[in-house]
Amino acid sequence: MNKPVILTGDRTTGPLHIGHYAGSLSNRLRYQDSHEQFLLLADTQALTDNAHDPGKVHRNVIEVALDYLAVGIDPDRTTICLQSHLPALAELSMLYLNFVTVSRLERNPTIKDEIRSRGFGRDIPAGFLCYPAAQAADITAFRATVVPVGEDQAPLIEQTNEIVRRINATAGVDILPEAQAVIPRSGRLPGIDGTSKMSKSGGNAIPLSASPDAIRAAVRAMFTDPNHLRVEDPGKVEGNVVFAYLDAFDDDEQGLDEIKAHYQRGGLGDGNIKKRLEEKLQALLAPIRERREQLAKDRSHVVEIIRRGTRRAHDRTETTKHEVINALGLIQL
Amino acid sequence: MNKPVILTGDRTTGPLHIGHYAGSLSNRLRYQDSHEQFLLLADTQALTDNAHDPGKVHRNVIEVALDYLAVGIDPDRTTICLQSHLPALAELSMLYLNFVTVSRLERNPTIKDEIRSRGFGRDIPAGFLCYPAAQAADITAFRATVVPVGEDQAPLIEQTNEIVRRINATAGVDILPEAQAVIPRSGRLPGIDGTSKMSKSGGNAIPLSASPDAIRAAVRAMFTDPNHLRVEDPGKVEGNVVFAYLDAFDDDEQGLDEIKAHYQRGGLGDGNIKKRLEEKLQALLAPIRERREQLAKDRSHVVEIIRRGTRRAHDRTETTKHEVINALGLIQL
Numbered sequence: 001m002n003k004p005v006i007l008t009g010d011r012t013t014g015p016l017h018i019g020h021y022a023g024s025l026s027n028r029l030r031y032q033d034s035h036e037q038f039l040l041l042a043d044t045q046a047l048t049d050n051a052h053d054p055g056k057v058h059r060n061v062i063e064v065a066l067d068y069l070a071v072g073i074d075p076d077r078t079t080i081c082l083q084s085h086l087p088a089l090a091e092l093s094m095l096y097l098n099f100v101t102v103s104r105l106e107r108n109p110t111i112k113d114e115i116r117s118r119g120f121g122r123d124i125p126a127g128f129l130c131y132p133a134a135q136a137a138d139i140t141a142f143r144a145t146v147v148p149v150g151e152d153q154a155p156l157i158e159q160t161n162e163i164v165r166r167i168n169a170t171a172g173v174d175i176l177p178e179a180q181a182v183i184p185r186s187g188r189l190p191g192i193d194g195t196s197k198m199s200k201s202g203g204n205a206i207p208l209s210a211s212p213d214a215i216r217a218a219v220r221a222m223f224t225d226p227n228h229l230r231v232e233d234p235g236k237v238e239g240n241v242v243f244a245y246l247d248a249f250d251d252d253e254q255g256l257d258e259i260k261a262h263y264q265r266g267g268l269g270d271g272n273i274k275k276r277l278e279e280k281l282q283a284l285l286a287p288i289r290e291r292r293e294q295l296a297k298d299r300s301h302v303v304e305i306i307r308r309g310t311r312r313a314h315d316r317t318e319t320t321k322h323e324v325i326n327a328l329g330l331i332q333l
Numbered sequence: 334m335n336k337p338v339i340l341t342g343d344r345t346t347g348p349l350h351i352g353h354y355a356g357s358l359s360n361r362l363r364y365q366d367s368h369e370q371f372l373l374l375a376d377t378q379a380l381t382d383n384a385h386d387p388g389k390v391h392r393n394v395i396e397v398a399l400d401y402l403a404v405g406i407d408p409d410r411t412t413i414c415l416q417s418h419l420p421a422l423a424e425l426s427m428l429y430l431n432f433v434t435v436s437r438l439e440r441n442p443t444i445k446d447e448i449r450s451r452g453f454g455r456d457i458p459a460g461f462l463c464y465p466a467a468q469a470a471d472i473t474a475f476r477a478t479v480v481p482v483g484e485d486q487a488p489l490i491e492q493t494n495e496i497v498r499r500i501n502a503t504a505g506v507d508i509l510p511e512a513q514a515v516i517p518r519s520g521r522l523p524g525i526d527g528t529s530k531m532s533k534s535g536g537n538a539i540p541l542s543a544s545p546d547a548i549r550a551a552v553r554a555m556f557t558d559p560n561h562l563r564v565e566d567p568g569k570v571e572g573n574v575v576f577a578y579l580d581a582f583d584d585d586e587q588g589l590d591e592i593k594a595h596y597q598r599g600g601l602g603d604g605n606i607k608k609r610l611e612e613k614l615q616a617l618l619a620p621i622r623e624r625r626e627q628l629a630k631d632r633s634h635v636v637e638i639i640r641r642g643t644r645r646a647h648d649r650t651e652t653t654k655h656e657v658i659n660a661l662g663l664i665q666l
Contacts, residue, residue, distance in 0.1 A: 043664060044427060051431035052503065054661040061664050084658075085666055087420035094377060094423045094467065097460035098384035102435075105459055126438055126466060127430035130459055134427065170385065307666050325417075328387040331376060331394050333418055333640050 006031050007144035009040030009083075012060040013050060014200030016067040017207045018281065019189040022248040024148060025071045027184055032077040038142050038313060039068060041306065044083040044090070045134060048127040049118055065302050067208050070292035075305045081313035082306055083138070088317035092137035092324065097130060099166040100159070105129050110155045136160040140176045140324075141317040148182045157181035171327035176320075186248055194223030194241045209292050212282060219278040224270045231269040242273045249280045339364055340477035342373030342416075345393040346383060347533030349400040350540045351614065352522040355581040357481060358404045360517055365410040371475050371646060372401060374639065377416040377423070378467060381460040382451055398635050400541050403625035408638045414646035415639055416471070421650035425470035425657065430463060432499040433492070438462050443488045469493040473509045473657075474650040481515045490514035504660035509653075519581055527556030527574045539614065541621050548618060552611040557603045564602040575606045582613045 008028060010016065016025065031037045041064055046057045061082065068080055083089060105111060111132065115124055139147055139160050147157055161178045168174045188197045191204025198205045206218045224242055228235035237243045237260050250256050259276070262268040295302060325332055341361060343349065349358065364370045374397055379390045394415060401413055416422060438444060444465065448457055460467075472480055472493050480490055494511045501507045521530045524537025531538045539551045555575055561568035570576045570593050583589050592609070595601040628635060658665055 047428065047431050047663075049431075054503065054663050058662055058664045082664070082666060084424075084663065087424055090423040090427045091417075091420055094426055094460065095380065097463055098380050098382075098458045100459050101455070102457045102459050102462050103455050122434070122436050124435045125431045126433050126435050126463055127427065129435050130430055130463065133459060170387065303666060310666065329391055330380075330387050330417065331391045331415070333415060333636060333643065 003034065003036045004146050005142055005144045006035040006037045006146040006148070007040065007139055007142045008037070008148050009042050009138075010064050011046040012041050012043045012057055012064050013046045014056075014060055015063040015207050015209060017198060017200065017205035018245075018249075018285070019198035019205060020067075021071065021208060021284070022186055022189050023150070023184055025067075025073075027148060028078070029072050032074060035146065037078040038144065038316075039073065039078055039080045039309075040138060041065060041080065041082045042138075045131055048125060048131050048134075049120075051125065051127070061306070062299060062302055065306055066292050066295055069295050069302065069305070070208060070288045075309060079312050080306055080309040082310045085310045086141070086313055086317050088141050088314075088321035089134070089137050092141055092317075092321055093130070093134040095324070096133040096136050096163050096167070099163050099170075100133055102129075104159075104162075105132060108132055108155055108159055110153050113152065132156050132159040133163065136163045139179050140164060141320045142313070143177060143316070143320060145177050145179050146182055147179050148184060150188060151183050154181045154183065167324065167328070171324075171329075173327055175323055175327035189248060190223075190241050190244055192218050192222045192241060194239065206281065206285075208285065208288050210285060210289070212286075215281050215285060216278060219274050219281065222274065222277075224273075228263075228270065232266050234266040235263045235268070235270075237264060242270070242277050245277055246273070246280070249284060250276070336367065336369045337479050338475055338477045339368040339370045339479040339481070340373065340472055340475045341370070341481050342375050342471075343397050344379040345374050345376045345390055345397050346379050347389075347393055348396040348540050348542060350531060350533065350538035351578075351582075351618070352531035352538060353400075354404065354541060354617070355519055355522050356483070356517055358400075358406075360481060361411070362405050365407060368479065370411040371477065371649075372406065372411050372413045372642075373471060374398060374413065374415045375471075378464060381458060381464050381467075382453075384458065384460070394639070395632060395635055398639055399625050399628055402628050402635065402638070403541060403621045408642060412645050413639055413642040415643045418643045419474070419646055419650050421474050421647075421654040422467070422470050425474055425650075425654055426463070426467040428657070429466040429469050429496050429500070432496050432503075433466055435462075437492075437495075438465060441465055441488055441492055443486050446485065465489050465492040466496065469496045472512050473497060474653045475646070476510060476649070476653060478510050478512050479515055480512050481517060483521060484516050487514045487516065500657065500661070504657075504662075506660055508656055508660035522581060523556075523574050523577055525551050525555045525574060527572065539618075541618065542625050543618060543622070545615060545619075548614050549611060552607050552614065555607065555610075557606075561596075561603065565599050567599040568596045568601070568603075570597060575603070575610050578610055579606070579613070582617060583609070 041061050043057050043061055050057050065080060135156055149157060157179055164176045164178050167176055191198040191202055193204045206215060222241045224240050225236040243260060246256055259273065263273060374394050376390050376394055383390050398413060468489055482490060490512055497509045497511050500509055524531040524535055526537045539548060557573050557575055558569040579589055596606060
């Protein structure tokens with residue numbers, strides 16, 4: 001098994017949406033053959049800002065797993081595993097917290113932004129401040145060297161590598177590899193309202209499980225160019241959500257370029273471009289929704305898949321933990 | 334098993350000394366019958382300010398266990414267990430960190446004092462700031478309701494109970510009991526230099542394993558009353574280390590009162606009171622040292638005792654973890 005190890009995953013706070021498909025799921029389908037891929041159902045991390053609602057975190061473990069399987073993640077080629085059931089991750093997290101200072105965590109730009117956007121103010125849960133150390137535990141426990149992240153999360157990988165270097169320096173041996181952030185070319189999709197990023201909780205997303213009617217309604221409500229009032233007016237492509245989505249889901253680049261030019265010089269109505277997008281989304285989501293509905297009928301089968309992947313991940317993460325403990329010269333009974 | 338559960342233990346940063354005997358070990362001997370007692374070899378906690386020297390933390394696991402057994406801790410009545418080998422403690426720690434804010438941890442008076450005394454400045458290891466949550470995990474995982482602590486550590490138990498109340502409120506059921514701090518009547522012993530508390534690393538302690546010569550030398554070097562220059566001068570009892578130790582180790586209260594009065598009115602030399610103390614200490618430590626030397630010959634036996642206790646503790650802490658997860662409505666595969 002000499003394929004590079006990739007770790008990726010999702011916080012289990014809600015079902016996934018087409019933004020996840022464009023930004024990560026479609027890449028994960030490709031990584032299944034080229035990489036040894038671990039997909040983490042990150043319920044422990046989800047709790048760092050959802051401790052008041054553990055039931056939500058619980059319910060969405062199965063929802064996210066259903067999304068994975070529905071889009072074509074193959075549990076024989078990708079290990080789907082549950083973070084809370086891998087004790088080595090918690091143990092390594094606690095260990096790594098000793099190798100990072102409070103002020104370093106507070107300086108992390110990702111954490112600073114997220115603290116602001118969540119409105120924590122002074123009441124930051126300690127678990128939230130500490131989650132970069134937990135993420136370092138996740139990455140290193142799997143010995144992942146490739147970690148796909150959003151552009152805004154690249155500092156977390158730098159934080160991981162700082163911890164890796166400290167552990168290696170203390171151990172006097174390169175027991176852990178550094179990881180490389182891979183930032184997907186396609187940026188984050190905007191929400192259908194065009195004002196912010198698409199988010200599970202923002203009410204501005206199209207879930208992978210959306211019904212045909214819901215897809216149609218979402219596309220109709222989509223933000224375009226507010227100054228494009230008459231068909232014959234020139235329209236703007238930048239900031240136009242329909243074109244952002246077409247860029248992500250329409251493979252016909254040449255056709256798309258022509259439509260953009262037409263829209264920009266005037267004479268192409270919003271109804272027209274929305275029709276094109278809706279067709280693409282209906283075609284993309286129909287088989288996903290169908291597989292998802294099938295899979296959802298037998299939840300115990302999904303649980304069994306998670307259980308099997310978690311067992312595999314358990315072996316891997318326990319092995320790494322013992323290697324780290326051993327290299328540091330800590331006791332093993 | 335309806336005895337109250339007591340949790341106590343020591344960071345494995347050095348062998349124990351007579352200050353531990355007076356302040357905690359002697360009480361633990363008494364608790365063996367009245368309580369269900371767990372004794373934690375706190376190697377994980379020791380790392381929160383010793384991550385640069387994991388070997389020291391490792392070596393002292395056996396040293397501290399030897400001290401326990403040498404003073405008469407009976408592994409059949411007291412469960413001696415190793416913190417790093419109880420994954421539920423790390424898992425509950427990570428969970429509890431979501432139920433306490435960073436500013437609450439920073440306000441903790443014990444932590445503030447310890448940060449000052451360790452000279453961390455701005456470079457506080459995150460694990461050190463977070464250790465009150467880890468201590469809450471220790472206490473609750475064993476379902477301990479009695480926790481002996483030094484006076485300066487009582488705020489840590491209050492912190493534990495705050496987390497307990499939050500967990501219970503989120504679960505909607507009193508799944509965890511609150512704990513009560515028990516502050517031993519005898520305060521902390523001063524170091525032999527009289528300037529600060531006795532500490533493993535301060536070079537001012539008498540280890541339980543001290544040789545007869547080392548005991549004699551320590552008593553001779555002991556700080557008394559610097560103004561008590563001639564035997565016939567009146568001497569001071571307060572701040573006099575010899576009397577502090579006699580208070581702790583001399584059961585003959587009446588005899589001791591007479592000596593104190595004699596010393597205070599003049600006519601009793603330091604050599605005299607030091608002789609009395611040395612006899613007490615030699616008598617106390619001789620059988621401890623002897624048992625310790627015997628036990629140290631068969632380290633695998635000590636490891637086996639720790640292993641057995643850790644297995645017992647593992648069952649207990651895993652059970653609690655599952656109860657907490659269940660009560661919070663988190664997923665269990």
